[in-house]
Amino acid sequence: MKISLIVAVYERVDFLRLVLESIRRQTFRDFEVIIAEDGCSDKVAALVAAYQGRGEVVVTHLTQEDVGFRKARILNRAVSESRGDFLVFIDGDCILHRYFLGRYARRARENLCLFGRRVMLGRTITESLIAQGEAYTLHLFRVLVSKSRKKEEAIYGPFLPTRRKKGVLGCSFCVSRDKMVAINGFDEDFTHPYYGEDTDVERRLRLMGVGVVCTRYATIQYHLFHNAGDRSGAWAISEALYRKKTLMHSTWCANGIIKSS
Numbered sequence: 001m002k003i004s005l006i007v008a009v010y011e012r013v014d015f016l017r018l019v020l021e022s023i024r025r026q027t028f029r030d031f032e033v034i035i036a037e038d039g040c041s042d043k044v045a046a047l048v049a050a051y052q053g054r055g056e057v058v059v060t061h062l063t064q065e066d067v068g069f070r071k072a073r074i075l076n077r078a079v080s081e082s083r084g085d086f087l088v089f090i091d092g093d094c095i096l097h098r099y100f101l102g103r104y105a106r107r108a109r110e111n112l113c114l115f116g117r118r119v120m121l122g123r124t125i126t127e128s129l130i131a132q133g134e135a136y137t138l139h140l141f142r143v144l145v146s147k148s149r150k151k152e153e154a155i156y157g158p159f160l161p162t163r164r165k166k167g168v169l170g171c172s173f174c175v176s177r178d179k180m181v182a183i184n185g186f187d188e189d190f191t192h193p194y195y196g197e198d199t200d201v202e203r204r205l206r207l208m209g210v211g212v213v214c215t216r217y218a219t220i221q222y223h224l225f226h227n228a229g230d231r232s233g234a235w236a237i238s239e240a241l242y243r244k245k246t247l248m249h250s251t252w253c254a255n256g257i258i259k260s261s
Contacts, residue, residue: 004084116219184256196238
């Protein structure tokens with residue numbers, strides 16, 4: 001089984017450096033990396049080129065003009081260019097536990113969508129990690145004594161049960177490439193951050209009959225602290241659009257990988 005690890009990126013080279021270091025430490029090795037950048041930053045390009053130069057894993061860097069929030073568009077390009085049997089989506093501000101990909105690979109099935117949760121790191125520990133430039137210093141005890149939120153998500157217990165049945169996050173989910181193509185990928189009508197494009201993927205996969213399973217405590221991830229600003233306006237716009245989409249009861253989005261006329 002090969003995995004395509006698709007990393008959604010927007011600026012923040014300091015974050016991406018830590019994420020790439022955590023990718024290097026994965027115990028599972030049969031994967032490619034696709035950096036899906038919603039922009040075209042010279043600094044990001046230089047960092048990715050340095051990572052490519054190590055030759056440890058195949059790395060593809062996709063860019064597009066920075067003209068607003070077009071995450072769905074660049075992710076669809078990544079899906080089109082991916083070569084893995086399964087796709088794992090993460091964000092460029094989330095450090096991975098070293099067993100992250102391995103646990104997704106172990107549980108991945110053609111008719112399942114797997115999704116994880118994340119620790120919300122505090123400002124101080126985030127700044128310390130950036131200063132160190134190393135992700136391997138992050139561990140459970142350090143999280144527990146920090147001023148982070150959702151610390152329970154740092155507990156590694158792959159066989160622990162979870163009651164969560166829904167809530168796919170774009171920063172951590174795994175689905176077969178064939179299923180993602182079958183629903184025509186992400187809906188590019190979602191042009192505001194914080195809500196919508198990932199929830200809509202979950203909705204359409206469920207309509208297709210794909211099971212959705214939470215991998216909490218197995219696929220651990222650490223979200224780096226940053227100020228997200230006021231989300232209310234963008235959230236309201238995306239939520240209204242999502243509700244409109246649900247009325248269509250369709251697994252296919254018209255403005256996805258293939259553009260319907």
